[in-house]
Amino acid sequence: MLRTAADLVTAHHGAWTGIGKWLPRRLLSADPALGKALLDGHQAVAEHAELLPLATAVKQALDLLGGPLLEGYSHRWRA
Template structure:
């Protein structure tokens, strides 16, 4: 929802007719910064809302202008990872993958938590590799499959195999394929400056 300039942009949750409603309130002045933040986060939440939302009232054409800008940014793709971000993601995914394989099958809570972390980091790295948008929650599988249907499906299927059968092999194998796309696992020699 676009508010007139001078209002405070915010995210607000309320209940309407018994259902929770989440409002993303912006002004024409603060919308470009919100779009840029989405691009840096690589998720595009506001961009997709403006692209796919249905304008109900737009007497001055601000919503349609915002929609056009959102579509331009979506087509351009998310901000690329910096070299440092990519290397850190390689290292983190390698650690999660190693931890997943080292976790005993009877340590189900640890195994499931590590599998979730492995899936999220692999999805982050794979979508970045394809210059595609990522997501969180239910949007993660949707964006992952859109970015790479084959490897995305292997990651999701591997995650399900951990959940249903306590077998980390398929998820670890898919994560390793993601790592191979971006230079391989990263262990020894990784340095993260502080």
């Protein structure tokens, strides 16, 4: 969930995404508040198996883009 949400957030802000150690850096650079919420949520899952913080942050990421879609998703890259 973190990787997909990070891709959506960075794409929304027209920023580069990253993998490994670059994912948190790029995510925080693109959207500091939402990036921190996503990373903190991921840490809560890893350390305590607590899903709610990550699910809440992912919902915020989806809301940033108009909310969840159940069908008809397409991604348009900015030129």
